[in-house]
Amino acid sequence: xxxxxxxxxxxxxxxxxxxxxxxxxxxxxxxxxxxxxxxxxxxxxxxxxxxxxxxxxxxxxxxxxxxxxxxxxxxxxxxxxxxxxxxxxxxxxxxxxxxxxxxxxxxxxxxxxxxx
Amino acid sequence: xxxxxxxxxxxxxxxxxxxxxxxxxxxxxxxxxxxxxxxxxxxxxxxxxxxxxxxxxxxxxxxxxxxxxxxxxxxxxxxxxxxxxxxxxxxxxxxxxxxxxxxxxxxxxxxxxx
Numbered sequence: 001x002x003x004x005x006x007x008x009x010x011x012x013x014x015x016x017x018x019x020x021x022x023x024x025x026x027x028x029x030x031x032x033x034x035x036x037x038x039x040x041x042x043x044x045x046x047x048x049x050x051x052x053x054x055x056x057x058x059x060x061x062x063x064x065x066x067x068x069x070x071x072x073x074x075x076x077x078x079x080x081x082x083x084x085x086x087x088x089x090x091x092x093x094x095x096x097x098x099x100x101x102x103x104x105x106x107x108x109x110x111x112x113x114x115x116x
Numbered sequence: 117x118x119x120x121x122x123x124x125x126x127x128x129x130x131x132x133x134x135x136x137x138x139x140x141x142x143x144x145x146x147x148x149x150x151x152x153x154x155x156x157x158x159x160x161x162x163x164x165x166x167x168x169x170x171x172x173x174x175x176x177x178x179x180x181x182x183x184x185x186x187x188x189x190x191x192x193x194x195x196x197x198x199x200x201x202x203x204x205x206x207x208x209x210x211x212x213x214x215x216x217x218x219x220x221x222x223x224x225x226x227x228x229x230x
Contacts, residue, residue: 034218043118043206043221044159089159103149103172104219106159 002027004092006107014115019080021110023090024072030092033066033073034104038087047088048075080114087111119143120209120222128228134195137225141188141209147171148190149210149219150182154203165190166212197229 003026013019025033031052036044050057050064050073057064061080066073077084091104119142129135141148150162161174165184176182179197184190194201204226208219 036221043223045118045221046218049218091159103161103164103174104151104159105161108158 002030002092002094002105004090004105004107006090006110008110009108010111010113012113012115013080015080015082017080019075019077019084019112019114021075021088021090021112022072023074023092023107024070025092025105026071027092027094028068028071029094032093033064034091034093035064035075036089036091036106038089038109040086044089077112080112082114082116085112085114118220118222120207120220122205122207122222122225124225125223126226126228128230129197130230131197131199133197133229134193135197135227137192137194137205137207137227139190139192139207139209139222141190141207142220145209145211145220146188147210147212148184148188149208150176150190150192151206151208151221152203153206153224154200159206162192194227199229202227202229 006023034049037047038044050066061078063076087109089109090107093104121140123138146167149164152160162176163182164172168184179195182192204224206224208221210217210219
């Protein structure tokens with residue numbers, strides 16, 4: 001089955017710096033890659049996602065890149081702010097329109113700390 | 117607020133007991149997913165239901181079972197509880213069975229087994 005590896009497990013940056021989190025997946029059939037942000041004790045919230053027919057997607061300070069050949073995808077956060085501090089999870093899904101299942105396989109998470 | 121509701125918010129019980137966690141998906145969503153989050157295992161997929169039918173199973177123990185009712189709410193039943201079952205249990209919903217749609221997570225149920 002699918003396996004998702006995520007690095008680093010912890011990341012500390014200064015406010016205003018960029019942060020990069022990387023994930024690799026094993027199943028070449030995976031075609032949907034969301035990123036979730038989870039604050040302590042709260043539910044995971046989707047911050048950005050990318051599908052396999054797209055190489056890059058950007059939403060304000062957040063961007064995700066996907067390399068299907070290498071089977072890895074990355075989250076880039078620019079101009080980090082203290083409120084970006086949280087645990088970030090990448091995930092992969094073998095989703096397809098009309099498909100029968102769509103569970104997410106998550107990486108183990110990256111704890112991002114942004115120091116003022 | 118994601119529109120997904122879960123009850124109860126907290127649950128404290130003893131080893132060997134049985135509990136039921138409840139999830140109501142967003143209005144119009146047909147798929148419900150259950151995930152377990154423990155400190156050392158991250159977010160683990162347990163099971164998916166779509167419009168009342170089981171669609172996918174992950175690392176769900178035989179002591180655990182789930183169902184989705186005609187009104188689309190879902191229940192996760194955990195029996196013969198062990199200390200290691202202590203975790204946050206999330207449900208998520210999405211409009212379809214496909215994994216290509218955003219999954220909206222509920223606030224979770226924190227289970228503590230003493």
